[in-house]
Amino acid sequence: MIQLQRVTKHFDGSTAALHNINLRVDTGALAFVTGPSGAGKSTLLRLIARLERPTRGRIMVNGQDLETLPRRRVPQFRRSIGLVFQDHRLLFDRSVQANVALPLEILGYRRGEARKRVRAALDKVGLLNKENAAPQTLSAGEQQRVGIARAIVHRPALLLADEPTGNLDPALSREIMNLFLDFNRVGVTALVASHNLELISSLGKPMLHLENGQLEARHGPRSEGRA
Amino acid sequence: MKAFHNKSPLHKASPGQGQGHGMRGNGERAGHVQAWAYNHADAARRSVGRRLQAPGHTLIMITVLGFILALPAYLWLLLDHAQHLAGGIDHEPRIALYLDDLTADEQAAAADRIGALPNVAAITHISADQALATYRAALPDPGLLDWLDSNPLPAIIEVLPLTSTPEAVHALERVLATTVPQATIVSDHEWIRQLQALHGAGLRILLVITGLLGLGVALILMAASASELRERREEIAISRITGATDRFLRRPSLYGGVVIGLGGGVFAYLLLWVGVLLAREPVEAAAAAFGLPMPMPGPAAPLGLALIAGGLILGWIGARLGSMIALRD
Numbered sequence: 072m073i074q075l076q077r078v079t080k081h082f083d084g085s086t087a088a089l090h091n092i093n094l095r096v097d098t099g100a101l102a103f104v105t106g107p108s109g110a111g112k113s114t115l116l117r118l119i120a121r122l123e124r125p126t127r128g129r130i131m132v133n134g135q136d137l138e139t140l141p142r143r144r145v146p147q148f149r150r151s152i153g154l155v156f157q158d159h160r161l162l163f164d165r166s167v168q169a170n171v172a173l174p175l176e177i178l179g180y181r182r183g184e185a186r187k188r189v190r191a192a193l194d195k196v197g198l199l200n201k202e203n204a205a206p207q208t209l210s211a212g213e214q215q216r217v218g219i220a221r222a223i224v225h226r227p228a229l230l231l232a233d234e235p236t237g238n239l240d241p242a243l244s245r246e247i248m249n250l251f252l253d254f255n256r257v258g259v260t261a262l263v264a265s266h267n268l269e270l271i272s273s274l275g276k277p278m279l280h281l282e283n284g285q286l287e288a289r290h291g292p293r294s295e296g297r298a
Numbered sequence: 299m300k301a302f303h304n305k306s307p308l309h310k311a312s313p314g315q316g317q318g319h320g321m322r323g324n325g326e327r328a329g330h331v332q333a334w335a336y337n338h339a340d341a342a343r344r345s346v347g348r349r350l351q352a353p354g355h356t357l358i359m360i361t362v363l364g365f366i367l368a369l370p371a372y373l374w375l376l377l378d379h380a381q382h383l384a385g386g387i388d389h390e391p392r393i394a395l396y397l398d399d400l401t402a403d404e405q406a407a408a409a410d411r412i413g414a415l416p417n418v419a420a421i422t423h424i425s426a427d428q429a430l431a432t433y434r435a436a437l438p439d440p441g442l443l444d445w446l447d448s449n450p451l452p453a454i455i456e457v458l459p460l461t462s463t464p465e466a467v468h469a470l471e472r473v474l475a476t477t478v479p480q481a482t483i484v485s486d487h488e489w490i491r492q493l494q495a496l497h498g499a500g501l502r503i504l505l506v507i508t509g510l511l512g513l514g515v516a517l518i519l520m521a522a523s524a525s526e527l528r529e530r531r532e533e534i535a536i537s538r539i540t541g542a543t544d545r546f547l548r549r550p551s552l553y554g555g556v557v558i559g560l561g562g563g564v565f566a567y568l569l570l571w572v573g574v575l576l577a578r579e580p581v582e583a584a585a586a587a588f589g590l591p592m593p594m595p596g597p598a599a600p601l602g603l604a605l606i607a608g609g610l611i612l613g614w615i616g617a618r619l620g621s622m623i624a625l626r627d
């Protein structure tokens with residue numbers, strides 16, 4: 072479960088990137104965060120992943136208060152999260168297989184077991200045949216799917232995706248979103264930020280709308296932003 | 299893309315998965331130990347792989363480290379050999395007591411007291427008249443001495459110490475000075491003491507040079523390690539987001555430092571052998587000129603091990619400091 076209570080975030084004393092956000096995403100839920108560029112979607116996800124710290128307010132993720140989370144336990148916390156970025160953030164000096172295996176490397180999986188899991192993850196995103204390819208030889212959609220495979224390969228309890236369809240055409244975007252629906256169906260909690268209102272409206276899932284750093288619910292149950 | 303089902307291998311339980319969540323059983327702990335060991339082995343393998351991918355850079359680092367380690371070791375080897383050469387000189391130290399103002403009876407009494415001291419092997423009492431007679435016998439024209447009004451030579455008690463180490467001789471000198479306070483004491487062992495003092499000073503200077511060079515090596519390796527980690531910053535950023543600890547991120551650098559340190563230590567040992575082989579002939583010839591036919595030995599295995607250990611330690615420290623700085627940046 073993700074819970075934000077009166078969360079505000081300022082960067083270097085500027086106006087608030089996020090202002091007084093109250094949000095709750097239950098375990099096993101899938102929610103979309105929408106809003107125009109600069110609305111604070113990425114900041115919201117970065118706060119939940121503990122890549123940033125709030126200026127004010129409290130953030131709870133899976134029962135863990137991130138404010139009281141000791142620095143040395145942050146890596147352990149992040150292992151329970153899968154992150155997908157708009158720009159994929161793949162390592163171009165290693166193969167698709169090695170990119171996807173990175174979280175397993177960190178977790179200390181043996182090579183055989185890691186390979187099995189990587190193949191399973193690539194299979195899920197339809198890229199098993201590209202296992203040994205170099206990322207730069209893949210299309211943008213394929214690169215994004217590699218990023219998603221990397222985010223889910225270690226079975227995170229929570230999946231956070233920041234504009235995962237940002238650079239993709241409508242058909243590919245729908246395929247990517249369907250992947251998130253699939254993951255959610257097997258119990259993964261997911262929070263997906265996207266400005267593609269048309270696409271996510273069609274998915275029938277709760278949407279949380281951010282505008283100028285403030286949250287309002289749409290297609291979602293309540294105004295406090297509950298999904 | 300395939301449909302996503304609960305029975306997917308992606309979502310099966312796995313013993314190694316999810317480190318650090320909740321309580322763990324013995325089996326899971328054993329799994330973590332295995333994972334930890336595997337992680338280290340993997341980091342070492344990747345680190346060696348990286349070194350092999352840039353063989354030129356690796357060889358330069360190993361060469362620099364080897365030269366820097368070999369230099370003080372070579373100087374130490376030469377100093378050590380010089381000390382052995384000095385120790386090989388067949389020298390029986392003697393202490394002479396010049397007795398200017400003592401009567402014959404007082405001289406005899408002094409000789410008795412000295413002869414009873416514990417570290418005295420033998421004494422020779424030479425009266426002033428005996429000394430003059432000996433001198434007269436050595437002169438080509440002994441008649442010259444008849445021009446003297448009186449005998450200018452003092453009586454001498456020559457002492458042969460039981461133990462001839464510089465420390466024992468020096469201690470005996472102090473005892474003799476209190477036993478016969480009127481005597482002027484001269485030891486022919488002084489030059490060995492001076493040589494030892496020079497050796498001590500040489501060792502101290504060598505220690506300082508070694509320390510400075512060691513610091514230099516550590517800084518070079520630190521800079522190399524920091525630079526390597528900065529080149530990996532994208533990988534590090536992604537790894538951190540994925541849950542990598544600093545310990546995990548610096549592990550390949552530490553193994554890299556150890557690999558370079560090991561290579562540098564071995565190379566330094568080889569350089570020492572080359573240095574000894576080049577210097578052996580003139581050094582042995584110089585020793586022979588002093589009547590010391592002493593062969594110059596090669597660097598012993600313990601010295602080689604010390605060089606390798608030094609290389610490993612410096613490599614590790616340099617990489618540790620470099621990774622600490624780079625990861626903090």
